[in-house]
Amino acid sequence: MDFEKIVACIKEINFKPNISNFNDKLIIQKVVFLLQQKGIDCKINYGLYVRGPYSPDLTHKIYEEREKFESLKTNTKLTKPEELKIQQFNEIFTELTPGVLEIAATYAYFAFKKKETPKEALLKVKELKGFYPEAQIALGVSKAKQFLYEPTKQELEEMKKEFNMWENAAIIDRQ
Amino acid sequence: MVFDFLSLAKESKLLNPDIFSVIRFQLLFNLAEVDEAPYRDLKSALQLSDGALYTNLKALEKMGYVESRKIKIDNKDLEVYRITKSGKEDWILVKDWLKKVINNGL
Numbered sequence: 001m002d003f004e005k006i007v008a009c010i011k012e013i014n015f016k017p018n019i020s021n022f023n024d025k026l027i028i029q030k031v032v033f034l035l036q037q038k039g040i041d042c043k044i045n046y047g048l049y050v051r052g053p054y055s056p057d058l059t060h061k062i063y064e065e066r067e068k069f070e071s072l073k074t075n076t077k078l079t080k081p082e083e084l085k086i087q088q089f090n091e092i093f094t095e096l097t098p099g100v101l102e103i104a105a106t107y108a109y110f111a112f113k114k115k116e117t118p119k120e121a122l123l124k125v126k127e128l129k130g131f132y133p134e135a136q137i138a139l140g141v142s143k144a145k146q147f148l149y150e151p152t153k154q155e156l157e158e159m160k161k162e163f164n165m166w167e168n169a170a171i172i173d174r175q
Numbered sequence: 176m177v178f179d180f181l182s183l184a185k186e187s188k189l190l191n192p193d194i195f196s197v198i199r200f201q202l203l204f205n206l207a208e209v210d211e212a213p214y215r216d217l218k219s220a221l222q223l224s225d226g227a228l229y230t231n232l233k234a235l236e237k238m239g240y241v242e243s244r245k246i247k248i249d250n251k252d253l254e255v256y257r258i259t260k261s262g263k264e265d266w267i268l269v270k271d272w273l274k275k276v277i278n279n280g281l
Contacts, residue, residue, distance in 0.1 A: 050220040099249045131215045
């Protein structure tokens with residue numbers, strides 16, 4: 001596990017954790033999972049537990065290095081691409097709401113880590129986290145998609161073609 | 176190997192509950208892996224009725240295996256459960272025993 005990088009990530013998202021607080025520990029677990037799915041490799045193994053994607057190793061390490069973690073002391077500097085990914089995270093997850101993060105991470109586990117279809121992933125989220133209101137589930141799922149979805153080459157080509165058509169139409173219109 | 180409780184939870188439905196309490200077994204198994212778990216997460220993930228979950232959690236609490244506290248998540252009051260030191264110790268004993276049963280049974 002790259003604990004230094006985890007501390008650097010938490011520092012970069014501007015979150016001051018208090019390890020005695022249940023919500024703070026939940027936020028850390030889900031944020032690190034989502035960032036790892038985005039490609040920031042913190043070298044943590046996540047499994048599916050009663051609380052959704054979860055890493056017992058991360059919890060143990062946080063307790064073990066409590067002071068370092070709460071004070072966010074680290075010499076590790078994130079790379080430019082990693083900083084950009086975190087910036088994107090901050091833009092999408094403007095508030096670190098535990099419920100929304102829990103839903104987003106659970107959806108990401110099924111749809112992006114296990115590569116299940118969006119429909120199957122949504123059904124499993126509803127099965128596991130059915131106690132959340134529909135609107136909150138929809139919000140969490142949409143944020144996960146916004147953060148993690150990467151269009152395929154073919155989709156990018158199609159988008160390019162479509163945008164070119166609109167651009168050309170605008171040029172003709174201006175003339 | 177990635178841990179996946181869902182497959183294990185599904186397989187547990189095949190076990191005969193008369194041999195031992197499958198619900199208590201599952202609760203200890205899951206609580207030993209996570210730091211703490213809210214009541215609603217346990218109910219939903221393990222697909223248990225309120226009656227079955229509450230009764231078994233209270234029994235484990237009485238045995239000194241689990242403890243609870245109240246917290247707030249998204250402005251909602253929730254009860255969270257964690258396994259105690261003695262709960263963990265006894266669970267390890269059960270796990271080791273089961274490993275022996277499986278290894279010897281093959």
